[in-house]
Amino acid sequence: MSGSKINPDHWFIEVHEEAKVLAGFEIEGKALYSKPSDFQKVEIYQTKNHGKLLAHDDKIMVTEKDxxxxxxxxxxxxxxxxxxxxxxxxxxxxxxxxxxxxxxxxxxxxxxxxxxxxxxxxxxxxxxxxxxxxxxxxxxxxxxxxxxxxxxxxxxxxxxxxxxxxxxxxxxxxxxxxxxxxxxxxxxxxxxxxxxxxxxxxxxxxxxxxxxxxxxxxxxxxxxxxxxxxxxxxxxxxxxxxxxxxxxxxxxxxxxxxxxxxxxxxxxxxxxxxxxxxxxxxxxxxxxxxxxxxxx
Amino acid sequence: MSGSKINPDHWFIEVHEEAKVLAGFEIEGKALYSKPSDFQKVEIYQTKNHGKLLAHDDKIMVTEKDxxxxxxxxxxxxxxxxxxxxxxxxxxxxxxxxxxxxxxxxxxxxxxxxxxxxxxxxxxxxxxxxxxxxxxxxxxxxxxxxxxxxxxxxxxxxxxxxxxxxxxxxxxxxxxxxxxxxxxxxxxxxxxxxxxxxxxxxxxxxxxxxxxxxxxxxxxxxxxxxxxxxxxxxxxxxxxxxxxxxxxxxxxxxxxxxxxxxxxxxxxxxxxxxxxxxxxxxxxxxxxxxxxxxxx
Structure with a gap:
């Protein structure tokens, strides 16, 4: 890894496959909620600085902070x-x-x-x-x-x-x-x-x-x-x-x-x-x- | 790791320590240029989709694409x-x-x-x-x-x-x-x-x-x-x-x-x-x- 060193276990990471970029939010432990709905995987995490984070199929939908x-x-x-x-x-x-x-x-x-x-x-x-x-x-x-x-x-x-x-x-x-x-x-x-x-x-x-x-x-x-x-x-x-x-x-x-x-x-x-x-x-x-x- | 799975070796990652967020660009191989100047570590990478990336002390200064x-x-x-x-x-x-x-x-x-x-x-x-x-x-x-x-x-x-x-x-x-x-x-x-x-x-x-x-x-x-x-x-x-x-x-x-x-x-x-x-x-x-x- 180049740049900053991280422990990947502590992060929720979303990769944009075509743009070849990623964004991440540091999280506390495992998902608060994780369930395959009839349409998609729905997950909620507690981040360290952005409040709760909602993701569908590993794509971030919303964080409380922004x-x-x-x-x-x-x-x-x-x-x-x-x-x-x-x-x-x-x-x-x-x-x-x-x-x-x-x-x-x-x-x-x-x-x-x-x-x-x-x-x-x-x-x-x-x-x-x-x-x-x-x-x-x-x-x-x-x-x-x-x-x-x-x-x-x-x-x-x-x-x-x-x-x-x-x-x-x-x-x-x-x-x-x-x-x-x-x-x-x-x-x-x-x-x-x-x-x-x-x-x-x-x-x-x-x-x-x-x-x-x-x-x-x-x-x-x-x-x-x-x-x-x-x-x-x-x-x-x-x-x-x-x-x-x-x-x-x-x-x-x-x-x-x-x-x-x-x-x-x-x-x-x-x-x-x-x-x-x-x-x-x-x-x-x-x-x-x-x-x-x-x-x- | 939650969200997308990545191989950290293929990424330049910048962590914002206070905000507890990170951003990353997928890179090709090792740094094209890496030198400690009199003031800071200066590095240039080839990214996969953002052209060249210039970093000082692991902070991204510029990418060619944006x-x-x-x-x-x-x-x-x-x-x-x-x-x-x-x-x-x-x-x-x-x-x-x-x-x-x-x-x-x-x-x-x-x-x-x-x-x-x-x-x-x-x-x-x-x-x-x-x-x-x-x-x-x-x-x-x-x-x-x-x-x-x-x-x-x-x-x-x-x-x-x-x-x-x-x-x-x-x-x-x-x-x-x-x-x-x-x-x-x-x-x-x-x-x-x-x-x-x-x-x-x-x-x-x-x-x-x-x-x-x-x-x-x-x-x-x-x-x-x-x-x-x-x-x-x-x-x-x-x-x-x-x-x-x-x-x-x-x-x-x-x-x-x-x-x-x-x-x-x-x-x-x-x-x-x-x-x-x-x-x-x-x-x-x-x-x-x-x-x-x-x-x-």
Whole structure:
């Protein structure tokens, strides 16, 4: 081994096979929870400095220390762009962090969460209350079922739909599909917004391009916005923001932002849509252009 | 070991001792270059997917695949804010990537680089031409000496000064000092800009706060701006932007941006100054407020 010397037994290590990089978190002893669910191996570890760590099939999904970045950004960017989101749908998001942030918006009347893997929800309810704490809130309707089937059959309309999925391998594969987004479009209210986990421009550009291409076929407006993920390889990760008309710049009123957040604020809302040149170029005309800011 | 199984012999691994996280790059065989210099252990490896990797004392300094992010952002943000930078000083930056990007600005007449460790420069000239290619450009004056002594004694004035240093441990320690910045201020032209590597808000907030406090004592205007570093722990890293008056928003004319960059563009220039809430709060009044954009 070159560089630092480690005892591999004390680490949870995730290798990105294609990028040939790895990331690791020092852990205390063995898994707190480890179970093969119907879909994947679900594990929870106690890390030494990042709180609990949730992994599916050896891929890190969330650590308690930095989950605020992901959950702030998937939720508050669309929820503060929409003038009054009442009905919210979360596809995936088994750890519960997305629902927790959705419920911080007082306009919300119902939050429906559809997670395919009930074991993930149960594991997080037992071991990661930090993210799962609001899953028993009376505004939440938790459905353990296939998100693809749910959106195909739902009669309800939603103001904001959040596709909080893992990568398109394993149970999340059918969520990276044009038919899924056509069905989503049917249950979206007229001024609705759809945000999806959109992979990393560094190591997962092919997946990001595929998702952008799919969503561009269905929605009038499509943006990407970026955030930092210390637990996912490549650091820079994206969400896609699709709508029939609402614009995350011109329709976003920073005066509506209330509450205290660790990561989100109006400035990061704007800044997140400012893409690096290689990412902008990779998507070409598929993305709605980001307007030019002016400074008072 | 939990998570992925690896053969540690095939990896260069950097552990962040306090954060209890690690990052690794798969390497081909042994070091291409390994030498204890007068200041530190200098090593270069061939990675499997990130090109060459330069490490000082087992800490990754640069990899060829992602160096464009760091070098675009330390250089082009101040160089495109300044209306006509002619004389540029680089403190540190032994790999040469910063000088390479400085020289892409046609207004530059001289670029002085002061690096304390001549072995780093020689190693990079031999093994990493991608970053070191412009060190022999006739506009470049390369001085192997202590940057602290250089700025104390220099009689020349500079339009842009870039402190391209490693962390304040080892040879870079004296660069995190108020006297160093007072000396820098004396050799700064009236509309000059000083940008420094400013650590990470996630794992290195104490160092970032110390640097901000130091620079706030010396300069009228002080901002932080962020970028992504896949090779440094914590992903989100910062530069500090100090000036006597020039503002990176109001004095930045995107029409002046010419050239093709992989990371930098006018939008990322603006977006980089949009700080997450926890980082903004940590520095309080020490930073000049970021103005509010409006959208046409």
């Amino acid at each position: 989950e605020f970045v992901y959950h702030d950004m998937i939720v508050h960017v669309p929820m503060f762009t929409h003038p009054k989101p009442k009905h919210v749908l979360v596809i995936g998001g088994g750890d519960g962090g997305t629902v927790r942030e959705v419920l911080r918006h007082p306009s919300v009347e119902t939050c429906t969460m559809v997670e395919i893997d009930g074991d993930v929800v149960e594991a997080c309810k037992e071991w990661i209350p930090k993210t799962s704490s609001e899953l028993t809130n009376p505004k939440v309707s938790l459905k353990i079922q296939d998100g693809v089937e749910f959106v195909k059959n739902s009669q309800q309309k939603f103001d904001v739909i959040l596709v909080d999925s893992s990568d398109p391998i394993g149970p999340a594969t059918p969520l990276f599909n044009v038919d899924f987004y056509k069905d989503i479009n049917k249950i979206l209210s007229d001024d609705g917004i759809v945000v999806s986990q959109a992979e990393s421009p560094f190591y997962e550009m092919n997946m990001q391009k595929a998702l952008v291409k799919i969503k561009a076929q269905v929605f009038d407006k499509l943006h990407l916005y970026n955030y930092i993920n210390m637990s996912y390889p490549g650091c820079l990760w994206s969400f896609s923001f699709a709508s029939r008309g609402l614009c995350p710049f011109k329709d976003f009123d920073p005066g509506r932002v209330t509450g205290e957040f660790q990561y989100y604020n109006p400035q990061i809302h704007w800044g997140a849509f400012m893409l690096p040149e290689f990412q902008k170029k990779a998507h070409g005309d598929a993305l709605t252009p980001t307007p030019t800011p002016f400074w008072k | 160096e464009f992010v760091y070098h675009d952002m330390i250089v082009h943000v101040p160089m495109f804010t300044h209306p006509k930078p002619k004389h540029v000083l680089v403190i540190g930056g032994g790999d040469g990537g910063t000088v390479r990007e400085v020289l892409r600005h046609p207004s530059v007449e001289t670029c002085t680089m002061v690096e304390i460790d001549g072995d780093v420069v020689e190693a990079c000239k031999e093994w990493i031409p991608k970053t070191s290619s412009e060190l022999t450009n006739p506009k470049v004056s390369l001085k192997i000496q202590d940057g602290v002594e250089f700025v104390k004694n220099s009689q020349q004035k500079f339009d842009v000064i870039l402190v391209d240093s490693s962390d304040p441990i080892g040879p870079a320690t004296p660069l995190f000092n108020v006297d160093f910045y007072k000396d820098i201020n004396k050799i700064l032209s009236d509309d000059g800009i000083v940008v420094s590597q400013a650590e990470s808000p996630f794992y290195e907030m104490n160092m970032q706060k110390a640097l901000v406090k130091i620079k706030a004592q010396v300069f009228d205007k002080l901002h932080l701006y962020n970028y992504i570093n896949m090779s440094y722990p914590g992903c989100l890293w910062s530069f500090s932007f100090a000036s006597r008056g020039l503002c990176p928003f109001k004095d930045f004319d995107p029409g002046r941006v010419t050239g093709e960059f992989q990371y930098y563009n006018p939008q990322i220039h603006w977006g980089a100054f949009m700080l997450p809430e926890f980082q903004k709060k940590a520095h309080g009044d020490a930073l000049t407020p970021t103005p509010t954009p409006f959208w046409k």
